[in-house]
Amino acid sequence: MSDIVDWVAVDWGTSNLRAWGIAPDGTVALERSSAKGMGKLTRDQFPAALAELLEGVTGTRAGPLDVLICGMAGARQGWLEAPYLEAPTDLRALLLGAVQPEMPDSRFAPAILPGVCQKAGADNVMRGEETQLLGLAALHPGFSGIVCMPGTHSKWASLAGTHIESFSTAMTGELYEVLRTHSVLRHSLSGDLDGPGRTEGFAIGARTGLDHPEQLLGNLFQVRASALLSGRQPDWCAGYLSGLLIGTEIGSNRHLIGEDPVPLVGAAGLCGLYTQVLGMIGATGVPQDTTKVVLAGLKAARSYAA
Amino acid sequence: MSDIVDWVAVDWGTSNLRAWGIAPDGTVALERSSAKGMGKLTRDQFPAALAELLEGVTGTRAGPLDVLICGMAGARQGWLEAPYLEAPTDLRALLLGAVQPEMPDSRFAPAILPGVCQKAGADNVMRGEETQLLGLAALHPGFSGIVCMPGTHSKWASLAGTHIESFSTAMTGELYEVLRTHSVLRHSLSGDLDGPGRTEGFAIGARTGLDHPEQLLGNLFQVRASALLSGRQPDWCAGYLSGLLIGTEIGSNRHLIGEDPVPLVGAAGLCGLYTQVLGMIGATGVPQDTTKVVLAGLKAARSYAA
Numbered sequence: 173m174s175d176i177v178d179w180v181a182v183d184w185g186t187s188n189l190r191a192w193g194i195a196p197d198g199t200v201a202l203e204r205s206s207a208k209g210m211g212k213l214t215r216d217q218f219p220a221a222l223a224e225l226l227e228g229v230t231g232t233r234a235g236p237l238d239v240l241i242c243g244m245a246g247a248r249q250g251w252l253e254a255p256y257l258e259a260p261t262d263l264r265a266l267l268l269g270a271v272q273p274e275m276p277d278s279r280f281a282p283a284i285l286p287g288v289c290q291k292a293g294a295d296n297v298m299r300g301e302e303t304q305l306l307g308l309a310a311l312h313p314g315f316s317g318i319v320c321m322p323g324t325h326s327k328w329a330s331l332a333g334t335h336i337e338s339f340s341t342a343m344t345g346e347l348y349e350v351l352r353t354h355s356v357l358r359h360s361l362s363g364d365l366d367g368p369g370r371t372e373g374f375a376i377g378a379r380t381g382l383d384h385p386e387q388l389l390g391n392l393f394q395v396r397a398s399a400l401l402s403g404r405q406p407d408w409c410a411g412y413l414s415g416l417l418i419g420t421e422i423g424s425n426r427h428l429i430g431e432d433p434v435p436l437v438g439a440a441g442l443c444g445l446y447t448q449v450l451g452m453i454g455a456t457g458v459p460q461d462t463t464k465v466v467l468a469g470l471k472a473a474r475s476y477a478a
Numbered sequence: 479m480s481d482i483v484d485w486v487a488v489d490w491g492t493s494n495l496r497a498w499g500i501a502p503d504g505t506v507a508l509e510r511s512s513a514k515g516m517g518k519l520t521r522d523q524f525p526a527a528l529a530e531l532l533e534g535v536t537g538t539r540a541g542p543l544d545v546l547i548c549g550m551a552g553a554r555q556g557w558l559e560a561p562y563l564e565a566p567t568d569l570r571a572l573l574l575g576a577v578q579p580e581m582p583d584s585r586f587a588p589a590i591l592p593g594v595c596q597k598a599g600a601d602n603v604m605r606g607e608e609t610q611l612l613g614l615a616a617l618h619p620g621f622s623g624i625v626c627m628p629g630t631h632s633k634w635a636s637l638a639g640t641h642i643e644s645f646s647t648a649m650t651g652e653l654y655e656v657l658r659t660h661s662v663l664r665h666s667l668s669g670d671l672d673g674p675g676r677t678e679g680f681a682i683g684a685r686t687g688l689d690h691p692e693q694l695l696g697n698l699f700q701v702r703a704s705a706l707l708s709g710r711q712p713d714w715c716a717g718y719l720s721g722l723l724i725g726t727e728i729g730s731n732r733h734l735i736g737e738d739p740v741p742l743v744g745a746a747g748l749c750g751l752y753t754q755v756l757g758m759i760g761a762t763g764v765p766q767d768t769t770k771v772v773l774a775g776l777k778a779a780r781s782y783a784a
Contacts, residue, residue: 248706401597
């Protein structure tokens with residue numbers, strides 16, 4: 173692997189920073205990552221974090237090396253705000269909306285892709301997922317349907333080729349974390365959360381959420397009541413809470429799920445759980461290789477402006 | 479007001495401790511309160527907290543003074559666990575289920591009333607609310623219907639006279655607090671939360687929750703998106719979140735709400751908000767005087783064992 177590349181693709185999220193050096197033939201010549209996610213940096217620390225990550229990397233051509241960035245680096249509290257494109261929109265327009273943050277180190281020419289917002293109907297925002305959606309469109313030409321992107325803030329997007337029609341956000345992952353850590357449910361969720369009861373609790377929680385997404389506020393308390401009355405252990409309770417939240421998310425999006433398989437873009441373990449719950453309503457989840465998807469998205473975004 | 483009383487009624491909650499000295503004619507002879515709620519005490523601190531509160535109070539008869547306690551003092555992590563009665567049950571049986579904790583100070587003879595649990599269908603528990611329900615039954619003889627008890631963990635109970643048929647718990651108040659304090663929504667909820675935008679945000683959130691209780695996971699993120707895209711201020715966002723959660727709670731219990739007015743037992747401000755949201759679906763909330771209700775419940779509990 174050479175340190176001489178044509179351009180650099182960067183996924184700069186809240187928690188992590190990842191970069192791929194792309195060779196002239198389009199292959200990945202080098203891959204680097206750091207823990208310097210947007211959430212850990214002040215505005216003036218971004219240039220140094222990028223320069224540090226790309227130490228020793230040079231371009232195949234004279235002049236500064238193009239660095240194309242997607243994700244939270246473009247948020248208001250990031251490096252430089254990249255204004256949202258508004259859905260419905262064609263994601264091939266991403267590069268046109270990119271912004272160029274100042275970079276004291278003149279060896280690099282960074283550009284940050286915009287996120288996508290939605291104002292018709294309900295306000296919504298995404299940042300980073302739009303590039304993954306474009307990557308999905310590039311990897312699966314002609315795909316049209318709903319895409320599920322599980323995570324801290326799960327996204328459900330209606331995609332038709334490179335067009336994003338509409339999307340929503342479910343606070344599933346974050347709700348799991350704040351309830352586990354800060355609510356009364358924490359009493360039932362301290363200890364070994366990965367014991368053998370987790371699988372059973374997950375299945376019961378998922379079924380409950382799928383069948384009654386409108387009862388989430390009530391079903392959450394089942395975690396506590398089941399621990400007090402039925403002696404449910406922390407592993408069972410953690411499984412139930414996880415299943416309940418994922419089941420509720422999928423149950424509330426059931427009207428969007430048809431006969432076609434649903435691509436899942438997110439962490440592998442999480443996508444496995446979503447696949448399991450989708451299967452409980454006869455739907456098929458298809459976990460994607462998220463690294464491949466984001467990289468395809470950055471490549472596609474760059475290609476549409478050439 | 480005299481310090482000589484027939485017996486003492488005590489509501490010992492998580493946050494507060496309140497006591498009423500009852501005269502032989504049934505009137506309240508004295509009233510005292512302290513911040514020594516169950517949540518702030520270790521097991522061995524309960525006797526001293528009670529003796530301190532009742533300093534100088536003596537009985538009209540020889541021997542120890544009866545002190546009848548309801549609430550979280552009877553929880554597993556309280557003074558002495560008072561095992562639950564199981565619903566459906568007649569709340570006139572509460573005193574039969576009471577437990578006598580050890581009290582080194584022999585001037586007082588405390589007894590703690592049990593909570594009520596539910597195992598048929600979905601596990602559930604209440605502790606303190608059962609006494610309020612018995613009080614409601616005493617104040618409104620012949621009442622039969624659904625009772626809404628807004629709070630950190632809201633209860634919805636089906637009551638027929640002194641019989642509790644079934645109940646559920648919604649984590650509405652606690653969810654508001656953990657989201658406001660610990661989730662990404664905190665960014666949109668810091669500042670003056672009581673400004674003029676709160677009323678409008680509340681009404682919009684409540685309507686959204688009432689119409690789509692199954693979309694809570696998605697609607698929560700509207701707080702963040704509305705702040706980012708529509709410049710919604712913290713007061714509007716706080717109102718929206720509060721309205722959304724209350725609307726979702728009431729929307730998910732809509733099948734229980736008939737033509738009859740719904741008694742509301744809880745903090746006055748909160749009951750006002752619930753009344754407003756119930757009005758949006760043509761229902762009538764009737765806030766109760768919660769102190770009167772709990773006192774009536776303790777009196778009734780005591781009377782049924784005489």
